Amino acid sequence: MTHRNQIRLAHYKDVGTLVEARGDRVFVNDRLDRQALGLGWLLTTWSGEVLLGSMYVWLEDAEEAELREKLPGCRCSPGSRCPRTIEAAASAPS
Template sequence: MRDVTIRPARPEDLGSLAGRLGQDRFFADRLDRQSESRGVLLTAWRGGLVIGDVYLWLEPAEEPEIRRYLPETPLVTHLEIHRDHRRQGVGTSLIGAAERLLADRGHDEVALAVEIGNTAAAKLYTRLGYRDWGHSAVKCYSLADENGHRDVEICDVMVKALAR
């Protein structure tokens, strides 16, 4: 995808991310985590507009089951593509960039959680080489809102070995 640039988000991107993709609290949180080397927020840009993102969670997982079975494994989270740019390979490009970055940092595998029932995402991840992790589904939580409420999703976990 020659017309798409993928790069880590910068603090000055917050307005574009929130304005185009919404979720200003989420992006502010992920940029803070990135500044502390706890993750990487990769962004996809086309023609000067942000069109997608994915976050690489590098700190211990929030989910106890993932911490137990995959204690050192980074997580690909929050793959999001703007509605006008879906089904054009942007998500695949973001996942590929995330995997290369992780492999370059010495990681042997990567994991992700996909909400049960999100068959389109599960098909994409399977096509990209992700496989069920062999344990039960887990509860995944959203970023807390201003009242401390977190949404819960039941998710399957998938893993992939990274080529180095």
């Protein structure tokens, strides 16, 4: 039987499978908690019930000063290109 691959946001019910694949429960729980706060997305790829992979899309300001210096406007200030700023501007009343 073949399965169509599916990409979706991770859920807390996926913790066991993600920890088994990544070997780091603290990381998985941290990313799920950040996702719940709207600070990022923990994306997973599945083939049926089999986890093929995962990645985290970081929506917060970069933690590393070197990265922040290379990302102009990513301080989530008005007019920046930060995803949170763009989302806030899109949902603001006109």
